[in-house]
Amino acid sequence: MKVTKIMTLKLLLALTVAIGFTSCSKSGSTKGGSSATGWQINDKKGGFQYNTKFKKQETPPGMTSIEGGTFTMGKVEDDVMHDWNNSPTKQHVQSFYMDETEVTNMMYAEYLYWVKSVYPPTEDNYKHIYNGVIPDTLVWRNRLGYNETMTNNYLRHPAYANYPVVGVNWIQATEFCEWRTNRVNENILEKEGYLKKGNKISAEVTADSNFDTEAYINSPSKTFGGKEEIVLKKQMGQKAPSKKSGAATATEAKNVYAQRSSGIILPEYRLPTEAEWEYAALALVGNREYNIYKGQKKYPWKGQYTRSGKRQLRGDQLANFKQGKGDYGGIAGWSDDGADITNYVKAYPPNDFGLYDMAGNVAEWVQDVYRPIIDDEGNDFNYFRGNVYTKNKIGEDGTVEMVTSDNIKYDTLSTGKVIARNFPGTIAQVPVDENETYLRQNFSTSDNRNYRDGDRQSTRYFDFGSTDEEASKKDDPNQRMYKSPIHKIDADSAGNQVKKYDRSDNRTTLVDDNVRVYKGGSWRDRAYWLDPASRRYFPQDMATDYIGFRCAMSKVGPKSNKKTPRGNVKK
Secondary structure, three states, X not given: OHHHHHHHHHHHHHHHHHHHHHHHHHHOOOOOEOOOOOOEOOOOOOOOOOOOOOOOOOXXXXXXXXXXXXXXXXXXXXXXXXXXXXXXXEEEEOOEEEEOOOOEHHHHHHHHHHHHHHOOOOOOOOHHHHHHHOOOHHHHOEOOEOOHHHHHHOOOOHHHOOOEOOOOOHHHHHHHHHHHHHHHHHHHXXXXXXXXXXHHHOOOOEOOEOOOHHHHHHOHHHHHHHOHHHHOOOOEOOOOEOOOOOOEOOOXXXXXXXXXXXXXXXXXXXXXXXXXXXXXXXXXXXXXXXXXXXXXXXXXXXXXXXXXOXXXXXXXXXXXXXXXXXXXXXXXXXXXOOOOXXXXXXXXXXXXXXXXXXXXXXXXXXXXXXXXXXXXXXXXXXXXOOXXXXXXXXXXOOOEOEOOOOOOOEEEOOOOOEEEOOOOOOEOEEEOOHXXXXXXXXXXXXXXXXXXXXXXXXXXXXXXXXXXXXXXXXXXXXXXOOOOOOOEEEEOOOOOEEEEOOOOOOOOOOOXXXXXXXXXXXXXXXXXXXXXXXXXXXXXXXXXXXXXXXOEEEOOOOOOOOOOOOOOOOO
């Protein structure tokens, strides 16, 4: 009996020692130590600093999480328009975030307020910045229709505050996404103590002193025009003043700036890719059975009809669209879609991802450059056509070159509208060159919009061994695969715009590198265009009264938010 007790005690002791070794091996070393070197991580005295407590990406304001997956992209119903531009192809998209609703007039008005405050249009140097972001309210006008009420009121009047913004071209939508990235991250850094509290709405925010996310990450000391009293707010390592002496015991500041490794800076807001938008609109997660997607969906909701089949709402339209010639809203007092133009953004039920108006209300810009085909042979993972890779411009002093009020550049669109290429406070960008592309297999040029699209490389004019001088002839209008119109804006001797409209009748297409895809039906469209697979295109520098947009953001980290995926053992 005594021997048995001794053996039991020895066994327990051995088990305790084994567990101790196991716990040490799991952590890689001592508590808080590196699995690679055993050195202390996040030591207050210095050394390697890293956010070891990061759990998951914070859900951005106004967005919902979309778990990625595989789906059949393209038309699954009859192609009655015979476009042949959306043949079915199987694609996979990674998890991402998307706005619950389209960007509203009130959201865009906040953007206009900020731009007008920081870049006053009364100053000659900034007048084109503000004018370049204002939506085109004249899109409501019609030769044979009275729409002046919308022309004068739709953007600004509070009655339309939560209606989707329209009159915004693709370029303006992209710039809004960039602005939103900076404002959200600026707010996060202020809350975390890396920026002076309340500064974002103070008079200190000017054209030469404002926040840009990439500028902060790459050169934080230049953010806010180099004002250290704003940027150097959080200085770990500095002690508070002593109660006795009243003076601080100063030590060297550590972790002054937040970085990507801090885990608090969100990725950029952007327009969704076509694949992401279509995947999110379909919301096949509602049709899932085990690990198989059952059937195909014609609309973002279940079923083959545009009217609700639920008992309390039976007969009500599930989206805002044109129901027939001259029928934008049905008979007064009768069951219809409840709108004649656009409607407020949560007027109809969401789809199974929790997204509103993925059919109807307004069509929406996506990132992609339009081509008649989706090249699934080239890629079937996060498909996107439109990559133009750039890098930070390095100045003569060896540091990144900032855009200032003195070197800001403007572009004149084919419509005559002048827009700022980059706002002051951002980092100037240049195309990537051989330093980034040499001997790479995954990309070889900065501009990849024409890759595998049947453009110049498919013509009899292309010469793989051509010199730089010969290659410069690629812009010859007689040697283009896509003979789209070329509208030009020149200036006369007095600096006035001279608009040169391309009246040539020798055209083969309207497609070029400056037309973008837009998805979903709108209040002006018939039910056919409510199919998420439908795709159309429009010039990126033009706007309409039926195209709006919503933002997306890539998700970093695991595909799913589930702690333990089904069928897997938690590690």
